[in-house]
Amino acid sequence: MSELRDRSNRAPKAAGLARHGRLKQSAVWKTVLGLIGGTLAVALIAGFSVAGIAVWQLQSNIKTVKIGQDSVAPPPNIASYQGGFNILLVGSDTRAGQGGIGGTVAQDSGALNDVTMLMHVAQDQKSATVVSIPRDMVVPYPKCPHGNVDAGLPINNSLAYGGLACTVLVVQKLTGLTIQFAGLITFQGVIAMSDAVGGVDVCVAGPIKDPYTGLSLPAAGTYNLQGAQALAFLRSRHGVGDGSDLGRIGSQQVYLSALVRKIKSSGTLTDLGKLYSIAQAATQNITLSQNFTHLDTLVSVALVLKNIPLQNIVFVQYPGTTAGTGIYAGKVQPLTSVANALFAAIKADQPVGLDKNALSGAHNGSTTDPNAPAAPATTAPPATPVATPTLPGDSSSAPPATVIPGLKGQSAATYTCSQPYRG
Numbered sequence: 001m002s003e004l005r006d007r008s009n010r011a012p013k014a015a016g017l018a019r020h021g022r023l024k025q026s027a028v029w030k031t032v033l034g035l036i037g038g039t040l041a042v043a044l045i046a047g048f049s050v051a052g053i054a055v056w057q058l059q060s061n062i063k064t065v066k067i068g069q070d071s072v073a074p075p076p077n078i079a080s081y082q083g084g085f086n087i088l089l090v091g092s093d094t095r096a097g098q099g100g101i102g103g104t105v106a107q108d109s110g111a112l113n114d115v116t117m118l119m120h121v122a123q124d125q126k127s128a129t130v131v132s133i134p135r136d137m138v139v140p141y142p143k144c145p146h147g148n149v150d151a152g153l154p155i156n157n158s159l160a161y162g163g164l165a166c167t168v169l170v171v172q173k174l175t176g177l178t179i180q181f182a183g184l185i186t187f188q189g190v191i192a193m194s195d196a197v198g199g200v201d202v203c204v205a206g207p208i209k210d211p212y213t214g215l216s217l218p219a220a221g222t223y224n225l226q227g228a229q230a231l232a233f234l235r236s237r238h239g240v241g242d243g244s245d246l247g248r249i250g251s252q253q254v255y256l257s258a259l260v261r262k263i264k265s266s267g268t269l270t271d272l273g274k275l276y277s278i279a280q281a282a283t284q285n286i287t288l289s290q291n292f293t294h295l296d297t298l299v300s301v302a303l304v305l306k307n308i309p310l311q312n313i314v315f316v317q318y319p320g321t322t323a324g325t326g327i328y329a330g331k332v333q334p335l336t337s338v339a340n341a342l343f344a345a346i347k348a349d350q351p352v353g354l355d356k357n358a359l360s361g362a363h364n365g366s367t368t369d370p371n372a373p374a375a376p377a378t379t380a381p382p383a384t385p386v387a388t389p390t391l392p393g394d395s396s397s398a399p400p401a402t403v404i405p406g407l408k409g410q411s412a413a414t415y416t417c418s419q420p421y422r423g
Helices: 023-033 155-161 163-175 187-196 227-235 245-265 272-285 295-307 336-347
Strands: 064-065 086-092 113-121 129-130 181-185 200-204 209-210 215-217 221-225 286-289 311-315 367-368 409-411 416-418
Touching: 023 227, 064 163, 064 181, 086 163, 113 163, 113 286, 113 295, 129 221, 129 245, 129 336, 155 163, 155 272, 163 181, 163 209, 163 286, 181 187, 187 272, 221 227, 227 245, 245 409, 245 416, 272 286
Parallel strands: 064 286, 086 181, 129 311, 200 416
Antiparallel strands: 086 113, 113 129, 181 286, 200 221, 209 215, 311 409, 367 416
């Protein structure tokens, strides 16, 4: 989520998100059950165990908003989605109700989507690809609730043209994918979620200072980031990489992969107190699309995400460059050829792989952690192979990945460090 930026190209001030509704009481416990599992950047797979933990205290917190796909009821089994399913997670920079973070409503009454991430979960439930779309990427807009756009605009203007529903439409037009589910989180939500998980251990390759977000990490090493410090890290652009939006995404992926590893490897999933804290933080700060509250859907999504191995969860950047001209000057221009290869693989429901150069390049905001733990030793196969049946939902292996040259990113199993600004 960004710090200070030029808002001159944003849409005129528009009405807020679509009217929120309250969930029926019968839906609440399973909403909590799947909520955290369904919102990747916040707590990818933690919520499935929350059932029965004083959920009546949480039901009044749940907020929903309507998107286009809400008119299509999800199938009883999440695996019935042909070609897998897609979840959009949006981070809003609204100042309303944020306790002065980033300024007051009087100073800035609008809202931009500073984080826009699309997660594709394969139909075989063995892999997931998470695409971060740069906030400054200039993209074509479809008709949105608050009007048409005559020319391309940075994608982070889409909230102003019709809230989460407009952002969904813009991402669908950009990627050619259908988005079944969506969620929106605020600054306070990021803070609350980082506190609820006990902080995230993040490696930095050197001192990072960003006066725009207030981030100050004085030396290379690993820091447990919580609260406002976690938010400042995720928002930092001037403190990491080359100072661009692309470098910031690389740095954010350091945090996201560490978050996923912590949730899957620690006692989080068996700590009912921690799970309840996560559920409270989520329900108070996240808005979900209405169809994300279908009972069977929420349970299925949470269990699927829990079972995908770390190495099969891949974070990638939407391919782009900052060297464009015209409407792309000072912004991010899509690299069409690499993007087309990426979304062709996703549409074909193929796992996405990364080549040896995925962490290199002019914009990289991350680098391999030199102190990463050694990979666990593999066990030699038996002399006589024994056939093992593959059960539905078995995520132990996935089809061969499609490696896309030029694609930047990392898997959740890769230990990385954020690169200090080197402008």
